[in-house]
Amino acid sequence: AQSVTQLDSHVSVSEGTPVLLRCNYSSSYSPSLFWYVQHPNKGLQLLLKYTSAATLVKGINGFEAEFKKSETSFHLTKPSAHMSDAAEYFCVVISEDSNYQLIWGAGTKLIIKP
Amino acid sequence: DVKVTQSSRYLVKRTGEKVFLECVQDMDHENMFWYRQDPGLGLRLIYFSYDVKMKEKGDIPEGYSVSREKKERFSLILESASTNQTSMYLCASRRQGVEDTQYFGPGTRLTVL
16 A cells, blocks of 8 residues: 655754754555645645656755655655744655545654754 | 634544534635645545535545535545544635646644643
C-alpha cells in the first residue's frame, strides 16, 4: 500500500542555519508529491509540489525539495532558517487508487531557536 | 483569493449530541473534503464530495455523515458525538481535474465531553 513517512516528528535548528525535513514515500510509479505547511492557528498552505517535471522544486518562503526516485525521497530544505518558519510541515502524495485522495505523512514540527 | 470558511473555530459538545460542522468555499470548486487531524497521525480523510449531492467515504467514515446540497457548502455531521471524536476538523476544496492543490479552511477544534 502507498505510504508517506516523515522520518522526524520534531526538528530543532538555530535561526540562520540550514533546514532539512525528511520524507520517504512508497509508490509503484512516479508519484505527485507535495509539502504543506501549517502555522500555529492558521490553515494548511501548499508550500511546493512535484508533478514529474523538474526534480528540484522551488516553493514559497525560500524552501525547495528534491525528488529522488532511486532513494524514494522528497526531502524539504532551506539554506537559512527564519523564526517565521516555525510550523508543522506535512509531506503528501496523491493516491494511486483515486486522484481524489491525498495520503498524508504524520507531520514534522520545525522549531527555530533564536 | 480562494476562501474556505468553517462555521466555528472552537466547539464543545456533550457525548450523544448531534453535531454539525459547516464548510463554505467561494471559488466554485467541484470537490470538497473533510479531514480530521490528530497529533502524530497527520490528516485522515473522513469523506469527500466530487460534486453536488455526491459523496464518497474516505479512510475513517465511521460515526460521521455528510451533506452536499449546494456546490459551495459541505457539512459534516456527527450523529451521536463520542469522546473519541474530539479532534481538529479541517475542510478543503479543490477544482475538479486539478489534483495537486487543495485549499484548506482554518479548522474547527471540537471537544466532546
